[in-house]
Amino acid sequence: MNNITEFIARNRYSHMIILALLLAVVLPLSMDIFRLNLVGKYLTYAFVALGLVLCWGYGGILSLGQGVFFGLGGYCMAMFLKLEASSPENTQIQSTPGIPDFMDWNQITELPWFWEPFHSFGFTLVAVLVVPALFAFIIAVAMFKRRVGGVYFAIITQAIAAILTILIIGQQGYTGGVNGITDLRTLNGWDIRTDSAKYVLYYVNVVLLFACIFIAGFVVKSKLGRLLVAMREREDRVRFSGYDVSNFKIFVFCLAAMISAIGGAMFTLQVGFMSPSFVGIVPSIEMVIFCALGGRLSILGAVYGTLLVNFAKTSFSESFPELWLFAMGALFIGVVMAFPNGLAGIYQTYIEPRLISKKKGYEKEDPKKKDDNPALANPEEEKTHA
Amino acid sequence: MFAEYTASELTSIFAMQGFAGLILFSVFVLMALGLAIIFGQMGVINMAHGEFMILGAYVTYLVSHLFADYMPESLYNSYFLIAMVLAFFVAGALGAFVEWAMIRHLYKRPLDTLLATWGLSLIMQQTYRTVFGAREVGVVLPDWLMGSVQLTDMIEIPINGIFVMILTVVITIGVAIMMQRSRLGKQTRAVVQNRPMAAAVGINTEKVDRLTFALGCGIAGIAGSAFTMIGSTGPTSGQLYIVDTFLVVVFGGAASLLGTVASAFTISQAQSTMEFFLSGSMAKVLTLLTVVGILMLRPEGLFTLKIRR
Numbered sequence: 001m002n003n004i005t006e007f008i009a010r011n012r013y014s015h016m017i018i019l020a021l022l023l024a025v026v027l028p029l030s031m032d033i034f035r036l037n038l039v040g041k042y043l044t045y046a047f048v049a050l051g052l053v054l055c056w057g058y059g060g061i062l063s064l065g066q067g068v069f070f071g072l073g074g075y076c077m078a079m080f081l082k083l084e085a086s087s088p089e090n091t092q093i094q095s096t097p098g099i100p101d102f103m104d105w106n107q108i109t110e111l112p113w114f115w116e117p118f119h120s121f122g123f124t125l126v127a128v129l130v131v132p133a134l135f136a137f138i139i140a141v142a143m144f145k146r147r148v149g150g151v152y153f154a155i156i157t158q159a160i161a162a163i164l165t166i167l168i169i170g171q172q173g174y175t176g177g178v179n180g181i182t183d184l185r186t187l188n189g190w191d192i193r194t195d196s197a198k199y200v201l202y203y204v205n206v207v208l209l210f211a212c213i214f215i216a217g218f219v220v221k222s223k224l225g226r227l228l229v230a231m232r233e234r235e236d237r238v239r240f241s242g243y244d245v246s247n248f249k250i251f252v253f254c255l256a257a258m259i260s261a262i263g264g265a266m267f268t269l270q271v272g273f274m275s276p277s278f279v280g281i282v283p284s285i286e287m288v289i290f291c292a293l294g295g296r297l298s299i300l301g302a303v304y305g306t307l308l309v310n311f312a313k314t315s316f317s318e319s320f321p322e323l324w325l326f327a328m329g330a331l332f333i334g335v336v337m338a339f340p341n342g343l344a345g346i347y348q349t350y351i352e353p354r355l356i357s358k359k360k361g362y363e364k365e366d367p368k369k370k371d372d373n374p375a376l377a378n379p380e381e382e383k384t385h386a
Numbered sequence: 387m388f389a390e391y392t393a394s395e396l397t398s399i400f401a402m403q404g405f406a407g408l409i410l411f412s413v414f415v416l417m418a419l420g421l422a423i424i425f426g427q428m429g430v431i432n433m434a435h436g437e438f439m440i441l442g443a444y445v446t447y448l449v450s451h452l453f454a455d456y457m458p459e460s461l462y463n464s465y466f467l468i469a470m471v472l473a474f475f476v477a478g479a480l481g482a483f484v485e486w487a488m489i490r491h492l493y494k495r496p497l498d499t500l501l502a503t504w505g506l507s508l509i510m511q512q513t514y515r516t517v518f519g520a521r522e523v524g525v526v527l528p529d530w531l532m533g534s535v536q537l538t539d540m541i542e543i544p545i546n547g548i549f550v551m552i553l554t555v556v557i558t559i560g561v562a563i564m565m566q567r568s569r570l571g572k573q574t575r576a577v578v579q580n581r582p583m584a585a586a587v588g589i590n591t592e593k594v595d596r597l598t599f600a601l602g603c604g605i606a607g608i609a610g611s612a613f614t615m616i617g618s619t620g621p622t623s624g625q626l627y628i629v630d631t632f633l634v635v636v637f638g639g640a641a642s643l644l645g646t647v648a649s650a651f652t653i654s655q656a657q658s659t660m661e662f663f664l665s666g667s668m669a670k671v672l673t674l675l676t677v678v679g680i681l682m683l684r685p686e687g688l689f690t691l692k693i694r695r
Binding site for chain 1 (some may be wrong): 429431488491492495496497498500501502504505506507508509511512515516625629632633636665667668670671674675677678681682685
């Protein structure tokens with residue numbers, strides 16, 4: 001038994017394998033499709049939390065507007081699906097057949113130009129990645145080249161989230177307004193609402209999540225990751241060493257935006273709609289707590305943090321809705337005041353040392369070690385929540 | 387877009403919208419004053435600032451009910467003054483407690499302060515919802531605040547609006563004098579400019595921090611109290627204004643009171659004038675976009691204090 005726990009704690013990939021087994025085998029076998037679809041929805045938020053680990057945990061850039069990128073990715077996908085769902089045959093009863101129903105309700109008679117390219121699936125896939133990245137790039141260049149950072153950046157990203165939400169709700173005819181883009185049916189003729197489609201999409205989601213985990217792990221382990229940490233701690237010194245600090249920040253912010261956008265697109269596919277309630281200030285800041293609970297320096301912790309908070313949210317709001325905001329508020333305060341490194345920090349400090357009988361070969365700074373996984377501490381807890 | 391209006395109509399429109407802008411300006415200034423002290427002077431991000439404001443509004447609501455139920459009718463007209471003072475002290479006391487329990491441990495981690503105070507704001511919101519219910523509540527205005535002044539045929543100005551504006555001017559001048567002249571104001575500025583030296587000349591910096599934070603929260607309480615004059619209060623009303631308020635403070639140059647007032651004026655006037663010609667949401671989007679755009683070009687804001695850090 002000792003050997004097994006020691007192996008788990010020391011082996012580089014063991015934590016990742018445990019997470020993979022949990023997501024790909026344990027959860028699908030132990031849940032019905034409704035619950036599994038819910039897990040799939042939570043996992044799309046994990047993409048955002050993963051992006052935040054990179055740009056907040058490692059880069060020290062706290063963005064309170066990650067919902068913007070999640071939303072942009074989701075809206076790109078939703079626009080494609082909506083166009084497919086509103087073919088002329090399906091929308092014969094409208095006064096203008098062939099355009100989405102909410103446009104018809106708002107007396108718009110022609111498809112707006114920015115909707116046109118979303119007839120093509122290829123273009124949509126590219127747009128899901130490029131549109132949010134481009135948007136992030138514009139924000140990041142404007143801010144970081146002028147050395148705006150810290151709380152100012154947080155406030156401005158929050159303002160951007162507010163602006164985009166107001167814009168989407170206000171331009172009802174072009175965006176579907178407060179209801180968002182709903183009633184999505186098929187992806188290239190394949191019905192996404194059936195149970196089998198939900199299973200397929202869940203696994204696609206898990207695979208994409210792991211792809212992003214590998215990318216994030218690669219970035220963190222590379223020289224770039226070291227520079228990000230250095231930059232977070234002493235920006236001036238990195239600058240004096242001859243590095244252009246702003247370019248690293250721009251890169252990591254755009255990468256985080258792209259990862260969030262993938263999550264948004266998968267959200268649209270699995271849940272079947274996209275609305276401004278996932279773009280605004282409140283969801284954006286909630287996504288920060290997913291990351292903070294899991295541990296802002298832990299890539300796998302972000303996934304566990306997201307799952308735990310969302311399971312808690314679902315079970316709380318089912319039984320004691322009025323307690324949920326208290327619990328959420330206490331979570332924000334508690335994590336920040338008592339456990340700045342989240343669950344991963346607790347695991348590293350209290351649990352991992354017990355798994356390893358000898359300290360030999362334990363490198364504190366090895367990023368892989370930071371990716372440790374709180375599931376070992378409570379593997380049962382997640383299942384009971386489900 | 388101006389073609390369909392005559393010249394006198396346009397003047398009236400601008401006067402009325404300008405006045406609506408002035409009321410919005412008063413709300414912004416009152417909210418931003420507290421934040422300018424907490425964020426501008428201390429560098430603490432208090433996301434629960436809106437909730438402190440709402441606390442003041444609920445205190446006013448309670449006091450007005452107490453007066454209506456237990457006091458002679460003749461006294462009802464003066465409830466507002468008492469409510470305002472009470473709102474200041476209740477919000478200030480809670481602010482001092484929050485500083486002691488939470489903020490003081492986080493001065494070195496501004497981003498974490500932001501998250502912790504957001505958590506606080508969630509808890510406060512839910513408390514209001516549990517205590518006062520989810521519906522918005524309003525107060526009955528005393529007689530002397532009802533009605534409006536007819537300036538010309540087309541221009542009409544509500545008295546409660548005028549009252550809120552006068553209140554704003556008085557409070558702003560009071561805060562300015564206090565920051566410039568009083569002992570606490572001088573100590574606060576000394577601590578902000580150079581903490582070790584301020585401590586070295588015998589200023590109790592921790593006490594100054596606590597009093598400054600309490601003062602900022604107290605002013606938010608007054609703002610909430612004034613807010614009941616022109617609108618109703620719900621558990622989440624504070625959240626609606628928090629981003630606007632932060633932008634006002636940042637846009638004005640965080641450490642400058644004059645800048646805060648100037649930027650509150652610019653933003654509120656731009657928004658209310660545009661609101662008449664565009665839809666409300668587009669006016670807001672354009673205003674916020676302009677502010678964010680200007681902040682990208684000039685991150686330090688309109689007015690800056692040159693101090694050595």
